Amino acid sequence: MTREPRSVCPICLAPIPAWHETLENDTGGSDTYLIKECPEHGSFRTMVWRGPPDFADWSRPKIPSQPKAPSTPVDKGCPLDCGLCAAHRQHTCTAVLDVTARCNLGCPVCFASSGADALPDLSPTVIGSLLDSIAKASGFCNIQFSGGEPTTRDDLPDLIRLARRKGFSFIQLNTNGLRIGSEPGYAAALARAGLDSVFFQFDGMDNDIYTALRGSPLLERKLAAIDSLAQAGIGVVLVPTVVPGVNDRALGAIIRFAAANSPAVRGVHFQPISYFGRFPRSPADEQRITLPEVMRQLQAQTDGALQVSDFLAPGCEHSHCSFHANYIVTGNGGLARLSAKSACCAPPEPSRPHPTSPRPASEGADKAKAFVRRQWSSPDMGQPSAQAGDDFDRFIARASTHTLAVSAMAFQDCWTMDLERLKGCCIHAVSPDGRLIPFCAYNLTSMDGTTLYRGKCRGPAAP
Numbered sequence: 285m286t287r288e289p290r291s292v293c294p295i296c297l298a299p300i301p302a303w304h305e306t307l308e309n310d311t312g313g314s315d316t317y318l319i320k321e322c323p324e325h326g327s328f329r330t331m332v333w334r335g336p337p338d339f340a341d342w343s344r345p346k347i348p349s350q351p352k353a354p355s356t357p358v359d360k361g362c363p364l365d366c367g368l369c370a371a372h373r374q375h376t377c378t379a380v381l382d383v384t385a386r387c388n389l390g391c392p393v394c395f396a397s398s399g400a401d402a403l404p405d406l407s408p409t410v411i412g413s414l415l416d417s418i419a420k421a422s423g424f425c426n427i428q429f430s431g432g433e434p435t436t437r438d439d440l441p442d443l444i445r446l447a448r449r450k451g452f453s454f455i456q457l458n459t460n461g462l463r464i465g466s467e468p469g470y471a472a473a474l475a476r477a478g479l480d481s482v483f484f485q486f487d488g489m490d491n492d493i494y495t496a497l498r499g500s501p502l503l504e505r506k507l508a509a510i511d512s513l514a515q516a517g518i519g520v521v522l523v524p525t526v527v528p529g530v531n532d533r534a535l536g537a538i539i540r541f542a543a544a545n546s547p548a549v550r551g552v553h554f555q556p557i558s559y560f561g562r563f564p565r566s567p568a569d570e571q572r573i574t575l576p577e578v579m580r581q582l583q584a585q586t587d588g589a590l591q592v593s594d595f596l597a598p599g600c601e602h603s604h605c606s607f608h609a610n611y612i613v614t615g616n617g618g619l620a621r622l623s624a625k626s627a628c629c630a631p632p633e634p635s636r637p638h639p640t641s642p643r644p645a646s647e648g649a650d651k652a653k654a655f656v657r658r659q660w661s662s663p664d665m666g667q668p669s670a671q672a673g674d675d676f677d678r679f680i681a682r683a684s685t686h687t688l689a690v691s692a693m694a695f696q697d698c699w700t701m702d703l704e705r706l707k708g709c710c711i712h713a714v715s716p717d718g719r720l721i722p723f724c725a726y727n728l729t730s731m732d733g734t735t736l737y738r739g740k741c742r743g744p745a746a747p
Contacts, residue, residue, distance in 0.1 A: 292363065293322035294566065294698040297730050299361055302702070304332070306339055313576070314338050318700060330699040331569040333604070335576050337592065342576075342604060344597040346708065348373035349646035353421050355719050362703045363728070366737065367719040368421070368712065375649040376422035376720060377600055377710035378656070380458070381414060383443060384432040389460055391498050394560075406716065411443055415450045417718035424451050426653055428483060430458035435470075441477035448478040454657040456481040458523075462502070465509030471516035479518055481550070481660040484509070486522040488534035489541055496530050514548035519662040521551045521689075528557075528573050535578070536585025539619075542688055546613040550660050551689035554578055558697040560729045566699055575607055578692050589619045590690065599648035601693075602708035608691035610659075612683050619688065649710050659689050696724040698731065715741035 291302035302320035309315045313335030321327045333339040352375070356367025365371070384405045387394075406414070418425065427447050434440055434457055447455050457474070461484055464471050484506075487493050491501035513520050522542055526532055535554065542549045556573045582590045595607040611619040663685040696705065701724065709722035721737050728736045 290362070290703045291318060291320045291701050292698060292703075292728070293320070293325050294328055294731050295325040296322065297698065297728065297734065297736055298322065298324075299364065299703070304339065305329075309334065312336055318702060328566065328699060330566065331572055332574065332700050332702070333576060334574045337576055337579070339604070342597050342607075344599055344603045345642040346373075346599070346645040346648060347642045348708075349375055349644050349649070351375065351421065351720075352423075355421060363701075363706055363722070363725045363736065366721040366725050368721075371707065372709075372722070373707045374601070374645045374710045376418070376425045376712045377649045377652045378426040378428055378456075379418045379422065379712055379714050379720065380428045380430050380723060381411070381418075381714045382431050383411060383429050383434050383440070384437050386436045387431065387433040387460075388436060388462055389433065389498055389500070405437060408439065408443060408446060410716075412446055412450070414714050414716075414718055415447055415452065418714060418720070419450065419452075421720055422712075424453060426454045426456065426656055427452045428456045428458055433460055433462075435459055435463040441473050444474065444477035444479050454480050454653075454661070456483055456656075456660065458483040460485045460498075460502075461509030461513075462505055464512050465505045465507075471509075471512040471518060475516040475518050480657070480662075481519040481521060482513055483523050483553070484513075484520050485525075486538070487524045488531045489537045490531075490534065493531045493534060497525060497527065510545065510548065514545070517662045519550040519660050520545075520548055521553055521660050522549060523553050523555060526554050526556045526573055526578060526692075528571060532573055532577075532581060533585070535581050536587075539582065539586055539590065539690065540617075543613045543617050543619055546688055547663050547665070547685045549688070550662070551691065553689075554692035556692065556694050558695040559699070560697055560727055561733050563731055566731075575604075575692055575694050579607060582690070586619075591621070594621050595690075598652075599643065600645075600652035600710045602705040604694070604702070605705055605708075606691060606693040608689065611688045611690065612679075613686040613688050615682070622683070622687065645708065645710075652710065659687060663687075695727070698728060701728065713737075717741045 290299055293300050300320050300322045304316050305319055306314045306316045316333035316339035317329050318332045319329045350370055351368040351372055354368055354370040356365050356369045358369050358371045359365050385403050444455050457479055459482055486506055487497050491503045494502040510520055524538055538552055542552045559567050579592045579595050583592050594609040597603040598606045610622040614620055706722050711723040712720040713723050713726035715721055726737045
């Protein structure tokens with residue numbers, strides 16, 4: 285056992301004792317399991333990490349930074365007091381605001397279980413009030429409009445302008461891109477409204493993948509959307525949901541596509557599948573892919589252009605939530621690793637404390653916000669020409685425009701939920717009643733589909 289966190293029961297969602305158990309594996313590393321026991325429903329054992337790198341070694345210690353203005357008291361304990369409560373250990377980097385529950389797809393891997401029977405959209409007035417609540421609780425953090433599928437709202441450009449008027453300097457859209465790719469002028473309208481970046485659902489380069497994960501062969505529509513966004517000057521971050529046996533062998537092709545479409549594509553953010561909604565049985569370990577496996581697959585599938593040793597633990601969220609690295613896309617389409625100093629939440633300068641020395645969590649959140657604003661937005665193509673000057677001049681010019689961020693984040697479900705990780709979360713969903721709730725807690729469901737927060741935090745009635 286490496287430590288003693290708490291978790292939740294997958295059946296009743298009650299907080300229960302839990303711990304990690306690490307065993308050697310046959311790949312030169314170790315496997316780590318989360319084991320927990322509910323006094324009513326028994327014990328559960330779930331794979332959470334297949335090294336190398338190993339679970340205990342993937343660490344970036346932080347000094348907790350409590351919310352500046354907690355919204356809820358500490359009463360029942362994590363994760364039942366979310367709002368944020370005073371026991372939370374990290375500030376908000378990104379606030380995720382669902383502007384609709386409607387969607388034009390029916391993906392089986394959806395966090396939000398969006399569909400045609402969705403509740404009415406929040407009014408612009410209510411959304412404005414929620415933006416005010418975010419600013420009061422967390423300052424002008426990064427905003428992501430999500431859903432559902434936000435582009436089903438015809439007033440989406442107005443909502444982007446509203447957020448800009450409120451003082452938020454970075455607005456991102458979480459979208460499947462179908463409307464963007466099919467409606468002439470729509471991407472340009474979003475850009476004029478002030479949209480900086482699109483968090484773009486993109487699962488691979490094969491229609492069989494989209495049929496399996498999204499129910500339709502969507503590749504051509506995805507490519508059309510990326511072209512439209514590039515022409516509009518909106519930064520694109522490709523977001524593949526990685527599912528074993530479906531697209532876990534497609535990671536290298538996604539990276540090559542991203543590099544070939546730089547600088548329009550600003551990053552790739554892999555999301556290993558988590559299990560939400562109704563699952564009457566615990567997912568088998570073979571149905572999960574962990575962060576170290578994604579790292580190793582990236583190295584193998586890019587013929588070593590990306591190396592496991594390139595990747596860093598995060599300085600913002602909990603260490604076991606993610607990894608990241610930054611690259612320059614060279615003139616021939618290759619990838620050259622940037623110094624760790626340039627990466628998101630990078631280790632301190634040599635003159636500062638050793639990277640393993642704890643730093644305030646809020647410092648990591650501030651760095652992450654600044655990095656996302658800089659990297660995930662479309663670059664200024666008015667920089668000096670990459671063809672001018674000597675090799676160093678060309679390198680500097682290229683680095684100012686053709687960088688590619690590669691990252692992954694492992695969201696938690698009712699089997700993998702580690703409350704130590706949750707307390708360090710910096711991505712917070714905005715509930716309809718104005719609370720900020722850690723993303724994994726907001727989307728958490730039990731085995732029978734019962735939610736902890738989503739759909740239970742009622743805001744003002746729609747007009």
